[in-house]
Amino acid sequence: MKQELLQLKNLRTSFRIGDEYYAAVDDVSLTVNKNEVLAVVGESGCGKSALAFSVMGLHTRAKIEGNILFKDHDLAHASPGTMNRLRGKDLGMIFQDPLTALNPLMIIGDQIGEVIYLHNKTLSQANRKKKVLELLDKVGIPRPEHTYNQYPHELSGGMRQRVVIAIAIANDPELLIADEPTTALDATIQSQILDLITRLKKDMHAGIILITHDLGVVAEMADRVAVMYAGEIVEIADVMTLFGRPLHPYTRSLLNSVPNAEKDQDELHVIQGIVPSLKNLPREGCRFKDRIPWLDESAHEENPQMHEVTPGHFVRCTCYKHFHFPKERKEEKHHGIS
Numbered sequence: 001m002k003q004e005l006l007q008l009k010n011l012r013t014s015f016r017i018g019d020e021y022y023a024a025v026d027d028v029s030l031t032v033n034k035n036e037v038l039a040v041v042g043e044s045g046c047g048k049s050a051l052a053f054s055v056m057g058l059h060t061r062a063k064i065e066g067n068i069l070f071k072d073h074d075l076a077h078a079s080p081g082t083m084n085r086l087r088g089k090d091l092g093m094i095f096q097d098p099l100t101a102l103n104p105l106m107i108i109g110d111q112i113g114e115v116i117y118l119h120n121k122t123l124s125q126a127n128r129k130k131k132v133l134e135l136l137d138k139v140g141i142p143r144p145e146h147t148y149n150q151y152p153h154e155l156s157g158g159m160r161q162r163v164v165i166a167i168a169i170a171n172d173p174e175l176l177i178a179d180e181p182t183t184a185l186d187a188t189i190q191s192q193i194l195d196l197i198t199r200l201k202k203d204m205h206a207g208i209i210l211i212t213h214d215l216g217v218v219a220e221m222a223d224r225v226a227v228m229y230a231g232e233i234v235e236i237a238d239v240m241t242l243f244g245r246p247l248h249p250y251t252r253s254l255l256n257s258v259p260n261a262e263k264d265q266d267e268l269h270v271i272q273g274i275v276p277s278l279k280n281l282p283r284e285g286c287r288f289k290d291r292i293p294w295l296d297e298s299a300h301e302e303n304p305q306m307h308e309v310t311p312g313h314f315v316r317c318t319c320y321k322h323f324h325f326p327k328e329r330k331e332e333k334h335h336g337i338s
């Protein structure tokens with residue numbers, strides 16, 4: 001049975017540029033269940049990190065609207081004190097770049113120990129050290145006693161990321177956010193770190209939000225996938241459905257499938273353009289419209305909604321109906337539809 005852990009309701013995170021606020025995360029609603037990995041995918045600049053930082057309460061100057069419901073709290077409106085209590089305890093985060101996530105002047109043992117101490121001041125120093133060594137062992141550090149006394153610069157990138165993971169899981173968080181956890185690592189180390197996160201998911205029964213632009217990682221690790229474009233979720237489904245039957249033209253282009261638009265079946269091979277800058281994001285109608293200019297205006301909804309196509313599979317805007325898989329197209333021809 002699915003147990004809801006986190007619920008985002010109409011989340012809008014806006015940054016001030018000049019005199020105005022611009023939403024980087026716009027009206028996002030989704031849930032994360034216990035024991036599941038929800039992958040959030042999308043091109044650079046689509047708002048993935050802004051979403052993660054909103055949940056963690058790490059934006060200092062952004063305007064946050066809507067609700068981020070976690071346990072008995074609404075993190076969108078929680079006080080700094082509440083967020084400090086939750087972060088590092090119930091909420092853990094693995095950052096993109098392990099070097100900047102660690103304090104260069106502190107030995108590894110003290111950095112992990114500090115996080116444990118902040119949320120458990122009664123634990124004796126000896127027991128705290130024991131716990132740090134156990135954590136280092138758990139994340140696959142070969143000589144925990146030795147690494148305990150090392151500084152971050154003395155470790156390889158993969159080892160540093162293991163330390164960052166040890167910090168994130170030190171207090172058994174219920175929700176773990178991994179923001180591009182392997183981007184800064186080379187390929188072999190990447191797969192080791194992903195294996196580690198998968199193992200932790202099984203051990204900890206936590207809910208995990210995995211932010212990535214790597215669809216191979218998504219296929220390997222995610223239970224469900226949310227696809228973001230220009231601040232909005234454009235499609236959400238379980239991983240098998242999303243890979244087997246992607247519907248939104250953006251998802252399909254990400255997956256590099258070869259959809260057939262009714263008018264010009266070649267153009268979606270390469271989606272033209274890039275995600276617009278925050279200030280220049282389209283705010284009305286289908287935000288993906290400009291990147292499929294050959295599709296008639298009438299294909300889009302004026303005010304695009306999320307449609308539940310099959311249970312749990314949601315897609316934004318009706319424009320998805322104009323793209324067909326080759327097999328469907330053949331069948332449609334057969335039935336005289338197209």
Ligand SMILES: Nc1ncnc2c1ncn2[C@@H]1O[C@H](COP(=O)(O)OP(=O)(O)OP(=O)(O)O)[C@@H](O)[C@H]1O
Pocket residue numbers: 015016024042043044045046047048049050051213276277278
């Ligand atoms: N503090 C900020 N002030 C102003 N604009 C910001 C701020 N943080 C992010 N943005 C803008 O918000 C948009 C979304 O950024 P975000 O970092 O969430 O994207 P992303 O999908 O995580 O990209 P990447 O994969 O490159 O990390 C971008 O246009 C970015 O420039």
